[in-house]
Amino acid sequence: MQKVNLTIDGTLVEATEGITVLEAARAEGIYIPTLCADPDLEPYGGCRLCLVEIDKMEGLPASCTTPVAEGMVVRTETPGVQEARQRTLELLLTDHPDNCLVCSKNQHCDLQKVAAYVGIDQPRFKKLERQTEIDSSNPFFVRDSSKCILCGKCVRVCNEIQGLGALEVMNNGLSSKIITSAGDIPILESICESCGQCVAKCPTGALMPKNYRWASKEVSTVCPYCGVGCGTYLAVRGNEIVGVRGDPENPANKGSLCVKGQFGFEFVDHPDRLTSPLIRRNGRFVEASFEEALDLIASKLNEYKGDQFAAVASARITTEDNYVIQKLARAVMATNNIDHCARL
Amino acid sequence: MTNTIGEIENAACILSVGSNTTVTHPIVGLRVKKAAKNGAKVIVANPRRIDLCRIADIWLRQRPGTDVALLMGMARVMVDEGLADSAFIEERCENLDAFKDSLKNFDLETVENITGVPRNKVAEAARMLAGNSPASILYCMGITQHSHGTNNVMALANLAMLTGNVGKPSSGVNPLRGQNNVQGACDMGALPNVYPGYQKVDSPEVREKFEAAWGCNLSATPGLTLTEILQAAHDKRIKALYVVGENPVLTESDASHAKEALEALEFLVVQDIFLTETALLADVVLPAASFAEKDGTFVNTERRVQLVRKAIEPRGDARPDWWITCQIARRLGGKGFDFDSPKEIMIEISSLTPSYGGITYDRLEAGGVQWPCPSQDHPGTPVLHTERFSTPSGKGRFMPLEYKPSAECPDEAYPLILTTGRSLYHYHTRTMTGRVAGLNVFRDRELVEINPKDAAALGIADGDAVTVKSRRGAVKAEAKVTDDSPPGVTFMTFHFADSPTNVVTSPALDPVAKTPELKVCAVRVEKA
Numbered sequence: 049m050q051k052v053n054l055t056i057d058g059t060l061v062e063a064t065e066g067i068t069v070l071e072a073a074r075a076e077g078i079y080i081p082t083l084c085a086d087p088d089l090e091p092y093g094g095c096r097l098c099l100v101e102i103d104k105m106e107g108l109p110a111s112c113t114t115p116v117a118e119g120m121v122v123r124t125e126t127p128g129v130q131e132a133r134q135r136t137l138e139l140l141l142t143d144h145p146d147n148c149l150v151c152s153k154n155q156h157c158d159l160q161k162v163a164a165y166v167g168i169d170q171p172r173f174k175k176l177e178r179q180t181e182i183d184s185s186n187p188f189f190v191r192d193s194s195k196c197i198l199c200g201k202c203v204r205v206c207n208e209i210q211g212l213g214a215l216e217v218m219n220n221g222l223s224s225k226i227i228t229s230a231g232d233i234p235i236l237e238s239i240c241e242s243c244g245q246c247v248a249k250c251p252t253g254a255l256m257p258k259n260y261r262w263a264s265k266e267v268s269t270v271c272p273y274c275g276v277g278c279g280t281y282l283a284v285r286g287n288e289i290v291g292v293r294g295d296p297e298n299p300a301n302k303g304s305l306c307v308k309g310q311f312g313f314e315f316v317d318h319p320d321r322l323t324s325p326l327i328r329r330n331g332r333f334v335e336a337s338f339e340e341a342l343d344l345i346a347s348k349l350n351e352y353k354g355d356q357f358a359a360v361a362s363a364r365i366t367t368e369d370n371y372v373i374q375k376l377a378r379a380v381m382a383t384n385n386i387d388h389c390a391r392l
Numbered sequence: 393m394t395n396t397i398g399e400i401e402n403a404a405c406i407l408s409v410g411s412n413t414t415v416t417h418p419i420v421g422l423r424v425k426k427a428a429k430n431g432a433k434v435i436v437a438n439p440r441r442i443d444l445c446r447i448a449d450i451w452l453r454q455r456p457g458t459d460v461a462l463l464m465g466m467a468r469v470m471v472d473e474g475l476a477d478s479a480f481i482e483e484r485c486e487n488l489d490a491f492k493d494s495l496k497n498f499d500l501e502t503v504e505n506i507t508g509v510p511r512n513k514v515a516e517a518a519r520m521l522a523g524n525s526p527a528s529i530l531y532c533m534g535i536t537q538h539s540h541g542t543n544n545v546m547a548l549a550n551l552a553m554l555t556g557n558v559g560k561p562s563s564g565v566n567p568l569r570g571q572n573n574v575q576g577a578c579d580m581g582a583l584p585n586v587y588p589g590y591q592k593v594d595s596p597e598v599r600e601k602f603e604a605a606w607g608c609n610l611s612a613t614p615g616l617t618l619t620e621i622l623q624a625a626h627d628k629r630i631k632a633l634y635v636v637g638e639n640p641v642l643t644e645s646d647a648s649h650a651k652e653a654l655e656a657l658e659f660l661v662v663q664d665i666f667l668t669e670t671a672l673l674a675d676v677v678l679p680a681a682s683f684a685e686k687d688g689t690f691v692n693t694e695r696r697v698q699l700v701r702k703a704i705e706p707r708g709d710a711r712p713d714w715w716i717t718c719q720i721a722r723r724l725g726g727k728g729f730d731f732d733s734p735k736e737i738m739i740e741i742s743s744l745t746p747s748y749g750g751i752t753y754d755r756l757e758a759g760g761v762q763w764p765c766p767s768q769d770h771p772g773t774p775v776l777h778t779e780r781f782s783t784p785s786g787k788g789r790f791m792p793l794e795y796k797p798s799a800e801c802p803d804e805a806y807p808l809i810l811t812t813g814r815s816l817y818h819y820h821t822r823t824m825t826g827r828v829a830g831l832n833v834f835r836d837r838e839l840v841e842i843n844p845k846d847a848a849a850l851g852i853a854d855g856d857a858v859t860v861k862s863r864r865g866a867v868k869a870e871a872k873v874t875d876d877s878p879p880g881v882t883f884m885t886f887h888f889a890d891s892p893t894n895v896v897t898s899p900a901l902d903p904v905a906k907t908p909e910l911k912v913c914a915v916r917v918e919k920a
Contacts, residue, residue: 270698369636369713
């Protein structure tokens with residue numbers, strides 16, 4: 049790819065031809081506020097917050113849709129840019145609720161971050177009341193249109209990445225809103241597959257997982273479902289999993305997850321979990337200690353060494369678990385009767 | 393997979409066959425959709441109208457069990473029309489003449505009669521696959537779960553070689569593996585005929601190597617496969633069984649037989665995270681830690697070994713599977729089971745498994761590694777067979793094939809075909825997804841998909857309770873009348889213990905892989 053040279057805020061920057069001014073600035077560590085740009089999605093130019101000044105270009109072009117060019121001179125913090133950003137953001141906030149303290153997205157909200165950066169002390173516009181509704185039909189997430197800023201990320205991720213098109217923007221002035229594509233029906237009745245990618249991309253609290261709780265840490269691991277092996281981060285609070293996030297760096301899934309990987313983790317804490325060894329006595333299971341259960345198993349298996357024994361390992365457990373099971377069958381029980389359900 | 397998931401989106405053509413890709417491997421499905429957006433041609437070969445048909449350039453709707461005829465028909469068109477990649481074949485392959493000879497039985501009239509696919513569509517698909525390189529072939533259990541599944545796979549390999557689609561990015565023969573670590577379980581020799589790294593148990597040198605490493609004598613006789621193990625238990629030749637994290641009572645074909653087999657055992661130990669239908673039959677049940685409660689690795693369908701990390705403490709007295717197994721082994725006098733972490737186990741694995749020779753936890757911390765990775769300085773292998781095939785000659789061997797009908801075809805008594813698969817919202821026997829309330833909002837019961845024509849003839853309406861009967865048993869479920877299933881074909885998943893579909897499926901096995909024919913059996917559907 050060819051390189052071009054441009055200047056951003058006085059810094060000489062070398063960028064790959066074809067990328068946007070926004071991408072070039074970010075690569076250089078220059079922050080330009082945006083609410084609709086996303087590295088996984090096509091440029092959109094919807095929120096009008098990433099406006100910049102570029103020599104020899106009229107007005108204030110959106111940096112997220114303007115490709116870099118040789119010799120370009122870009123300024124991101126002129127009075128004109130600041131004034132335009134403030135005005136855009138103020139308009140955006142006129143119909144956004146102010147009760148951040150009772151919003152689950154509080155402190156994770158991109159709108160908060162951008163508002164803090166742009167800096168608005170005294171709103172000049174009167175608050176507008178928008179007709180809004182809450183759609184909680186989906187078992188995993190809630191749509192709250194009062195918090196929607198119409199950045200279109202949910203619509204775009206569903207089209208561009210999920211390839212489904214379950215959502216669309218209905219443009220109608222102040223009553224513009226995101227609707228399901230088969231008409232404005234509850235999301236549960238739509239073609240939505242509940243992959244949750246729109247929830248993961250939403251910059252505000254408009255799309256939030258149900259029962260959302262803040263995590264105290266994230267642990268990098270692999271999804272326990274199909275063989276794609278999606279990289280995930282488990283969000284952990286205390287000794288509990290409270291959420292899952294796709295790992296954008298993992299080459300198998302590049303941040304995407306399906307409905308099972310995204311939302312299918314509550315089995316881990318289901319009351320049906322086995323929590324103690326069980327020994328069958330007089331036809332009924334009785335709880336036992338590990339010592340007792342292991343001693344019993346060893347004394348019984350001792351009678352069946354050779355080909356009257358078999359082990360069935362598992363496609364669910366770890367590689368290391370499988371290794372020791374086949375080693376047990378072969379080296380200790382003296383048989384190659386070891387298999388698992390690879391064929392099923 | 394011979395290739396890598398990420399490469400799919402750069403393919404010029406994708407053939408998805410016997411795979412309901414967006415349902416069983418949703419993230420691979422996204423890559424196929426991306427490829428289509430990038431201009432790739434998409435060919436779907438599937439008896440059912442799957443989601444991918446929406447974006448397919450060609451949808452081949454073959455009768456279940458006729459894949460060999462369909463794929464050989466495509467090969468015949470390529471050969472007859474001179475579309476084969478002769479440079480690749482000349483340099484990399486052998487046995488072309490015998491293969492060409494076997495194509496004489498697959499003129500398009502015969503192929504159309506067997507498969508039900510119009511001949512011009514077969515030809516069009518052949519031209520599309522041969523004319524758009526690189527082409528990636530994706531397949532799944534719709535190819536393997538047949539009494540001739542091995543032949544189906546060979547037919548795909550023939551097509552890939554014929555079009556020069558092996559050994560280069562975005563091409564290849566790519567099985568999409570169904571479970572999180574089915575690849576790792578196979579790699580580790582949780583198979584009756586191989587040690588870790590597919591080293592054969594009946595090879596004297598291999599056996600000596602493992603005897604020296606493990607300090608014991610080892611059996612030279614390959615063991616039994618899962619289906620054979622259950623038969624042997626039924627016959628009381630196998631008397632004790634240790635089952636870890638599997639639920640054969642629901643997953644095996646002819647499931648009543650599988651249950652009888654387990655009941656015939658003298659001693660059954662089951663280790664799992666839930667009291668499964670199989671665990672209910674056990675003498676001792678051991679509580680295992682879930683994936684989130686232990687360290688280790690999973691190996692995905694593209695051979696990528698990735699770290700699984702403990703995020704929370706095990707519930708109750710549950711323990712990691714490796715720890716439990718080592719405790720049993722030590723109590724039985726086994727030596728070399730003193731591991732204190734999965735990391736230590738991986739050190740032993742890499743010392744004995746050439747394809748894992750360069751894999752260490754320290755390296756995996758920086759990201760997954762695709763085997764073969766024989767040494768520390770080896771980068772891993774995204775694409776297999778780039779220079780030679782793993783045959784004695786190093787050449788890809790064309791396999792002459794014949795069409796063999798499925799073991800059990802419809803007849804007067806059982807006039808419909810039953811084929812089985814999965815739902816997006818569930819996983820295997822629902823031990824996990826059955827315990828996620830939200831997933832059951834989308835699907836909480838078994839459905840029998842049946843074509844409107846068949847439903848009308850049987851007086852069945854959408855939502856009716858029906859009984860599906862085969863020679864082996866009967867199962868009740870709810871009818872879903874839909875032309876997603878072609879006339880003559882019904883479809884069920886095997887997720888629901890209340891409607892145990894495998895009670896009716898066929899025990900016929902592929903003679904090589906010993907995979908049961910879960911994709912074709914003859915049934916009768918009646919209003920319940």
